Ligand SMILES: Nc1nc2c(ncn2[C@@H]2O[C@H](COP(=O)(O)OP(=O)(O)OP(=O)(O)O)[C@@H](O)[C@H]2O)c(=O)[nH]1
C-alpha cells in the first residue's frame with residue numbers, strides 16, 4: 010500500500026498579486042515535483058519550508074522511508090512535492106532506493122528537485138549524475154549553504170549549472186533562505202521542459218561506445234521498451250545487469266548484451282557495474298574539483314570535538330546510558346504533576362459539571378452514568394498520560410534532530426550485532442519506547458529483510474508510552490518513593506528480554522550471516538525550538554487521535570460490557586466480568602487471578618493504555634460515593650486554575666529534585682486518586698510488579714498488529730510475535746510471583 | 757596485505773582494492789569507497805566495533821568484517 014499523505018493546503022500568496030477566481034476554475038495546472046537526494050540532505054525540511062507541511066525530519070540518514078507528498082498553490086498552479094526516501098544511489102539494493110527510482114522512472118514526474126548537501130558535494134553529485142540519466146528536467150537545491158559558508162566553502166553555482174545543464178539555487182532550508190528563487194526556478198523549468206533537458210554526461214569512450222551499440226540494437230529489436238523507459242537510463246541499467254530492471258523489462262537477450270559489452274569487457278574486465286560506478290564518481294569528483302574551493306586551513310569542527318567525548322572508548326557507553334536515564338527521569342518527573350492535575354480535574358469538576366448538565370436537560374440516570382463513568386473517565390484516564398507522552402516524544406525528537414541517534418547506533422552496534430541485529434535497529438527500537446507503531450515503520454531503514462523482521466519482532470518488548478499509564482498507577486500506589494526506579498527496571502526488563510529473544514531467534518528463525526553496517530555519521534545540529542515543537546506535536550498527535558477517537562469508543566463499549574446484561578448489579582456478573590472470570594484461573598499462578606485484572610487485560614489488547622481505563626471503570630466507586638461534597642461552580646473553576654499553577658510549580662521542583670533536592674509535596678497527592686486506592690486493596694507490591702511485567706510483555710496492541718501486517722504483507726510475523734510474547738509474559742509474571750513468594754517478598 | 761580493519765585511529769591510508777562482490781561492493785562504492793581514495797581512521801567504537809572513518813570529507817562507519825574486505829596502503 011502506498012501512503013501518500015495529503016498535508017496542509019497552504020495558499021502561498023503570489024508576489025505579483027495576480028490571482029483571481031478564474032484561475033481556480035477548470036484547467037488548473039499541476040506540476041509534480043519529485044524531491045530526490047542523499048539521505049539527510051534536508052529534503053523533508055525543504056518541503057516543509059516551502060509547502061508549510063509537517064513531514065518527519067531528523068538528523069540521521071533514513072528518516073523518510075516512504076514517499077510522502079505535500080502540495081500547495083503557487084500563482085494559480087498547484088505544485089505537488091513528492092518527498093522520496095533519501096538514497097546514495099539509484100542501484101537496486103535497498104528498499105528506499107527501489108521506491109525512489111521506481112517513482113522517478115515509472116511515474117515520470119514533471120521535474121526532479123535534486124536536494125544536494127553542499128557540505129558533502131562529491132558524494133551528493135554521484136547521485137545527481139545518476140538522476141541526470143533519466144533525462145527528466147532537474148532543478149538543484151544546493152542545501153545546507155549556511156553550513157557550507159561556515160566552513161568557508163566557496164561554490165561556483167554558475168559552473169555547476171553549465172556543466173550539468175540544470176538550474177542550481179543555494180538554499181538553507183532551516184533558515185528558509187533561497188526558497189523563493191528555488192520556487193521560481195521550479196516553475197520556470199516546468200514551463201519549458203524541452204529547453205531544460207539536462208546535459209548528457211560522458212562516461213568515457215569505452216562505456217559510451219558500448220552504450221551506443223546497445224541502444225541501436227535495442228531500437229531495432231525491442232523498440233517498445235524505449236518508449237516505456239528513459240532510453241539512456243535503460244541502456245545503462247541493462248549494461249550494469251541491474252536485476253530489477255532486467256526483470257521489469259523482461260530483457261533476456263543475452264547474446265545482444267554480450268555483443269554490446271564485448272569490447273568493454275575485454276578492455277576493463279568483467280565487472281561492468283563497478284566500472285560504471287567509477288565512471289560516475291569520476292564525473293562527480295571532477296565536477297567537485299572544478300566548482301568547490303575549500304579553505305586551506307581547517308579548524309577542528311564542533312562535531313569532532315563532541316564526538317571525541319561522546320564516542321570515547323571509556324565514556325561512550327556510560328554517556329549513552331546516562332543520556333537514556335536522564336531522558337526517562339526528566340520525562341516522568343516533569344510530567345507527573347500535570348498528569349495528576351488532569352486526573353483530578355476529570356475525576357472531580359468535569360464529572361460534576363456533566364452530571365449537572367445532563368440532569369438539567371432531564372436525561373435519564375443511565376446516561377449520566379454513561380457520560381461520567383464511561384465517557385469522561387475513559388477519556389480522562391487516557392488524557393492523564395498526554396503530558397508523559399508528549400514529553401517523551403519531545404526528547405526523542407531532540408535525539409533525532411541533534412544527530413545523537415546515529416551515534417547511539419554506532420556505540421550500540423557491537424552489542425546489537427551480538428544478538429544478530431544491526432546498530433541501526435537501535436533507532437526503531439528507541440522509537441518503540443515512544444510508541445511501537447512508528448518503531449515498526451522505522452524498520453524500513455534496515456536494508457535487509459532478515460534484520461527488519463527480527464527488529465520488528467523485538468520492538469514490542471520496548472516499553473511504549475501506552476504501557477506507562479499502567480506503571481504510573483501501580484508504582485504510584487505501591488512504590489511511591491521509588492516509582493522512577495521501578496519503572497526504569499521494567500524498561501530494563503524489556504530490553505534484557507529482547508536480548509535473550511534476539512539470541513534465541515538468531516539461532517532458530519534467523520540463521521545465516523548478519524548483514525552489513527555501513528552508515529553515515531551526520532554532523533551534530535541544534536534543532537530549532539520551533540521544529541522540535543512541530544515534530545513533537547506530530548508524534549504526540551497519533552496518541553491524541555487514538556485517545557480522541559477509538560479509545561473513546563472503546564471506553565464506551567467497555568462501559569456497556571460492564572453494565573450489560575441490563576440492570577446488572579454486580580460488575581462481576583457483567584459480560585466483561587464474566588469473560589474475566591473465565592480467564593482468571595489462567596492468571597492465578599501469576600498472583601493476580603482476579604476477574605478485575607483479567608478483564609482489564611482483555612481490553613488492553615486493543616491498546617495497552619486501556620488497561621488502566623478499564624480498571625478505572627471496574628473499580629469506580631459506586632454512585633453514592635461519587636456524590637461527594639461539591640463546591641459552587643465558580644469556586645470549582647478557580648480550583649482548576651489554582652491547581653494547574655500548583656502542578657507547574659511541582660513539575661519544576663521535581664526537576665530540581667532530580668539533581669538532589671527532594672520535595673515531599675508529591676507524595677501526599679497520590680493517595681487521593683481513587684483508582685490507586687482500589688488497586689492497593691486487590692494487589693500486593695509483588696503481584697503489582699508481576700502484573701506490570703505481564704502488561705509489558707503480553708501481545709502487542711491492535712495498532713502494532715496492523716502495522717506489522719502492512720510492513721510484512723501478511724500476518725506471519727505478527728503471529729510469531731503474538732505467540733512468543735504470550736508465552737514470555739506468562740512465564741515472566743509467573744517467575745516473578747512464584748520466585749518472589751519463595752523469597753518471602755509476597756504478602 | 758594490510759586491510760582497513762588493521763588500522764588504528766589517526767592512521768591514513770589509500771584504498772588499494774575492494775575484495776568483495778555484489779551488494780556490499782556496490783554499497784561501498786556508492787558511498788565513495790573506491791580504489792585510490794584516501795581515508796583516515798577516526799575512531800573505534802567503545803565496544804571495539806564498528807569503526808568510524810573519514811572519506812570524501814564525511815564520516816562513515818562500518819564494521820570490522822566489512823573493513824577487512826578493503827585493502828589499503830598506509831601513508832605516512
Ligand atoms: N544547517 C542546516 N541544516 C539543515 C538544512 N536543511 C536541513 N537541515 C537539517 O538536516 C537534517 C536532515 O533533514 P531532513 O529534512 O530530515 O533530511 P532528509 O533529506 O529528508 O533525510 P531522509 O529522510 O533521511 O532522506 C535535519 O536535522 C535538518 O534540521 C539547512 O539548510 N541547513
Ligand SMILES: [Mg+2]
Nearest residue numbers: 052053072073
Ligand atoms: Mg526526509
